[in-house]
Amino acid sequence: xxxxxxxxxxxxxxxxxxxxxxxxxxxxxxxxxxxxxxxxxxxxxxxxxxxxxxxxxxxxxxxxxxxxxxxxxxxxxxxxxxxxxxxxxxxxxxxxxxxxxxxxxxxxxxxxxxx
Amino acid sequence: xxxxxxxxxxxxxxxxxxxxxxxxxxxxxxxxxxxxxxxxxxxxxxxxxxxxxxxxxxxxxxxxxxxxxxxxxxxxxxxxxxxxxxxxxxxxxxxxxxxxxxxxxxxxxxxxxx
Numbered sequence: 001x002x003x004x005x006x007x008x009x010x011x012x013x014x015x016x017x018x019x020x021x022x023x024x025x026x027x028x029x030x031x032x033x034x035x036x037x038x039x040x041x042x043x044x045x046x047x048x049x050x051x052x053x054x055x056x057x058x059x060x061x062x063x064x065x066x067x068x069x070x071x072x073x074x075x076x077x078x079x080x081x082x083x084x085x086x087x088x089x090x091x092x093x094x095x096x097x098x099x100x101x102x103x104x105x106x107x108x109x110x111x112x113x114x115x
Numbered sequence: 116x117x118x119x120x121x122x123x124x125x126x127x128x129x130x131x132x133x134x135x136x137x138x139x140x141x142x143x144x145x146x147x148x149x150x151x152x153x154x155x156x157x158x159x160x161x162x163x164x165x166x167x168x169x170x171x172x173x174x175x176x177x178x179x180x181x182x183x184x185x186x187x188x189x190x191x192x193x194x195x196x197x198x199x200x201x202x203x204x205x206x207x208x209x210x211x212x213x214x215x216x217x218x219x220x221x222x223x224x225x226x227x228x229x
Contacts, residue, residue, distance in 0.1 A: 009155070043205060043220040090157060103218070107157035
């Protein structure tokens with residue numbers, strides 16, 4: 001069955017540390033890829049997305065992600081995290097051309113940034 | 116302001132007492148969906164709708180019903196709630212059912228079933 005794996009359940013970093021959150025998916029066809037962020041007590045918001053073209057995509061707040069097709073991965077990165085980045089991050093994968101019924105979320109990675 | 120509105124935001128109820136969580140969007144989106152969020156399990160899709168009168172099951176539909184009589188509304192109905200339906204529920208919408216469209220989420224409804 002199609003699945004999305006996020007490798008880390010909880011990541012704790014100090015401010016200014018670099019961040020990389022892993023995301024792997026199991027579907028072999030063409031996919032659209034998303035990272036959503038959920039700040040404490042809030043709803044999910046789009047961080048960035050990949051549809052096609054340059055596999056390195058830039059999102060809001062200095063986040064970026066790289067799509068590596070051969071590794072079925074879409075890892076999220078940020079060179080220097082801030083306390084305000086404390087949130088839960090969800091990777092999501094959608095089969096190209098399918099309905100949004102096929103959008104599958106990972107279980108999420110909670111990021112805690114120490115000031 | 117473009118948004119997805121859910122009500123109630125918080126609800127405590129008892130086993131077996133029917134309840135409805137409403138969801139409304141003002142963006143003329145065709146696609147709407149319900150998710151539940153549980154610790155360690157991420158978001159799991161309950162039901163989705165690709166247009167008026169078109170609904171389909173997601174990954175965890177048991178114990179839930181939905182309807183889509185109007186484009187803007189997509190209520191989630193729990194006919195006989197049970198404690199395992201205690202969760203945080205999110206409604207989301209998107210502009211079209213096909214293609215790579217971004218979801219707009221509501222603020223969430225925290226439901227506790229005693």
